[in-house]
Amino acid sequence: MPSRSLKGWLYLIPAIAFLGVFVVYPLFDVFVYSFEEGYNSASQTFYGTGIYNYSYVLRDPYFMQALKNTFILVIVTVPLSTAIALLISVALSSIKKLQELFQTVYFLPYVTNTLAVGLVFMILFQKTPYTEGFVNQLIHLFGGPSVDFIDGPYWAKMTVMCIYTIWIVMPFKILVLTSALASVNPDYYKAAKVDGANEWRIFTRITLPVISPMIFYLIITGFIGAFKAYSDVVAIFGTNLNSAGMNTIVGYVYDMLYGNGGGYPSYASAAALILFAIVLTITTINLLVRRKGVSA
Amino acid sequence: MKIVLEHITKRYPNRDKKRGGEVVAVDDFHLTIPDGKLIGLLGPSGCGKSTTLNMICGLESPTEGHIYFGEEDVTDLSPELRGVGMVFQSYALYPHMTVRQNIMFPLENRKKDERLPKEEMLRKAEEAARLVQIENLLDRKPSEMSGGQQQRVAIARALVKEPRVLLLDEPLSNLDARLRLSTREEIRRIQRETGITTVFVTHDQEEAMSISDEIVVMEAGIIRQKGHPQDIYDEPANLFVAKFLGTPPINVFEARAEAGRVYIGDACVMRAPDVADGPLTVGVRPEGFVPCADGPLACELVAVERMGRDTSIVARHRAHERGQIRTIVGSDVRFDATADEVRFSFKPAKTHLFDAATGERIHADATPVTGNGAAHA
Numbered sequence: 001m002p003s004r005s006l007k008g009w010l011y012l013i014p015a016i017a018f019l020g021v022f023v024v025y026p027l028f029d030v031f032v033y034s035f036e037e038g039y040n041s042a043s044q045t046f047y048g049t050g051i052y053n054y055s056y057v058l059r060d061p062y063f064m065q066a067l068k069n070t071f072i073l074v075i076v077t078v079p080l081s082t083a084i085a086l087l088i089s090v091a092l093s094s095i096k097k098l099q100e101l102f103q104t105v106y107f108l109p110y111v112t113n114t115l116a117v118g119l120v121f122m123i124l125f126q127k128t129p130y131t132e133g134f135v136n137q138l139i140h141l142f143g144g145p146s147v148d149f150i151d152g153p154y155w156a157k158m159t160v161m162c163i164y165t166i167w168i169v170m171p172f173k174i175l176v177l178t179s180a181l182a183s184v185n186p187d188y189y190k191a192a193k194v195d196g197a198n199e200w201r202i203f204t205r206i207t208l209p210v211i212s213p214m215i216f217y218l219i220i221t222g223f224i225g226a227f228k229a230y231s232d233v234v235a236i237f238g239t240n241l242n243s244a245g246m247n248t249i250v251g252y253v254y255d256m257l258y259g260n261g262g263g264y265p266s267y268a269s270a271a272a273l274i275l276f277a278i279v280l281t282i283t284t285i286n287l288l289v290r291r292k293g294v295s296a
Numbered sequence: 297m298k299i300v301l302e303h304i305t306k307r308y309p310n311r312d313k314k315r316g317g318e319v320v321a322v323d324d325f326h327l328t329i330p331d332g333k334l335i336g337l338l339g340p341s342g343c344g345k346s347t348t349l350n351m352i353c354g355l356e357s358p359t360e361g362h363i364y365f366g367e368e369d370v371t372d373l374s375p376e377l378r379g380v381g382m383v384f385q386s387y388a389l390y391p392h393m394t395v396r397q398n399i400m401f402p403l404e405n406r407k408k409d410e411r412l413p414k415e416e417m418l419r420k421a422e423e424a425a426r427l428v429q430i431e432n433l434l435d436r437k438p439s440e441m442s443g444g445q446q447q448r449v450a451i452a453r454a455l456v457k458e459p460r461v462l463l464l465d466e467p468l469s470n471l472d473a474r475l476r477l478s479t480r481e482e483i484r485r486i487q488r489e490t491g492i493t494t495v496f497v498t499h500d501q502e503e504a505m506s507i508s509d510e511i512v513v514m515e516a517g518i519i520r521q522k523g524h525p526q527d528i529y530d531e532p533a534n535l536f537v538a539k540f541l542g543t544p545p546i547n548v549f550e551a552r553a554e555a556g557r558v559y560i561g562d563a564c565v566m567r568a569p570d571v572a573d574g575p576l577t578v579g580v581r582p583e584g585f586v587p588c589a590d591g592p593l594a595c596e597l598v599a600v601e602r603m604g605r606d607t608s609i610v611a612r613h614r615a616h617e618r619g620q621i622r623t624i625v626g627s628d629v630r631f632d633a634t635a636d637e638v639r640f641s642f643k644p645a646k647t648h649l650f651d652a653a654t655g656e657r658i659h660a661d662a663t664p665v666t667g668n669g670a671a672h673a
Binding site: 185187188190191192193194195196197198201205206209210212 | 353354355374375376380381382384385386387388390391392393401402405406453457
């Protein structure tokens, strides 16, 4: 037995080494930086330790704005995108003709570059001196006033951001949910039909519970993904996110490291750890809720 | 509830679209199932037996023909309105529900005005569980149960709504051999206790024979024979049925009739005065062989397997369909097990003649030949 477990460890060494160097060590490092005041990565110096970095970040209005933006993004897009993806997946699996065509169409956004999609969204929503933009033309059609979605009011920008995020995360969710739906034993449906369950009851009492592990997986990864939003925001609003009021937590971390007012790895580390704590808390809550749901 | 299947035909469009056309799964199926009986639909896979079951259930509708439950025409009725209980081969127990919830599910599906009070539903669920003897497992999930227990839950779920007809699709095929024996007795007991007309589908002839009041043997969508299991075994209507029923299977020989005698190779094995001259197929049940020193059929002795109660003689003959004969004789039958050759005569009741071309049974008086058959040739 000892030689066998030795062999096992031997096989694990490459993965452990890489994870150790590129994940565990940096994580530990960030943790340390976040408590070192005024750490300078060039000179490797700092002038004190304590929780000052955290208190600075938490009092920084830019960080609070980023926190608010991220939370809105998470709370709006995760449930909405999962629900819409479920709706589309159910529709997809109930049609026979052209099913594969539609599946391909719905999957297209997944293979499209984020920045390219962002550009298209900008063109759709942007209002310039020369053009109103496609979406504003639509609004005019229904008799509404034009809105500047890219440089206009906060709610308009947030709306664009949410639509964009939902749209970009949808394909993966549809992919996962359609395969989850396809893997449900068809005998369940037959049995339910013989037992007199109507379509709605079949969906709520059988389909949903059976695929719930997949839905749960999508919600957890959706939360994590939305908390880490950054490139999507850049794709639409550019890199000067603080002045646009559209920064996210990851964007704030990036700005602290490399942005205009960059060169503050200590603040960046503190912000990153705050994000880590938030994601950890929410994932734990999710898991606890889930476990309770399963045993009930 | 008497079930009448009136000239039912089910056609599917061919799956291979290029070839087009249709596949006939069930072809002019006509059957009356008497009230309160247990009927086995028996046949090899793809013979249309499951399609027939699904049509009785209402999951599929016949292309032609009518289905009656009693006097009521249910052909166009959807399954939930037919009052049928169905047990699926996979059991189809909902994995996220407990046994109690599974059994109660059909009751909870009823429309508001027909729905029973909660306590009544619970009572009925427990009653159904008691009938299949799983009342102590009501709070388990299906995944925490053995295959046999899951099977019982599936039966309880089918019975809880007091169906007019109980349908079982391959009820035993997912169980191990030992469980199969006890479960089939259990199905028989439950059927007797409830008196519900029951139809079950199987490809296992032993299963069908052991518990059915009547079996229906199907091949390629057609009924090849129906009747009491023993009658079908004793008097098969055709070679297909003869071969499908019985383990070890019937021994099939190429033969010919000449001047009122039946020959296998050069050996005259039977006198059958009414049989026209020409090629024949002779089927002999394993228990239809009598080893005797002056028997007409000489075979090369391959092996003798003693199993206590009876003895299996394995022998070789060129005219045999598979080359190898397997017989079963009583262990008290004496013969020379060390010889290279063994000679058999046939018991007439266990020997059947079939048309060589159509496989249909030839009913003719046949008497065994004793003495060396070759001498007559």
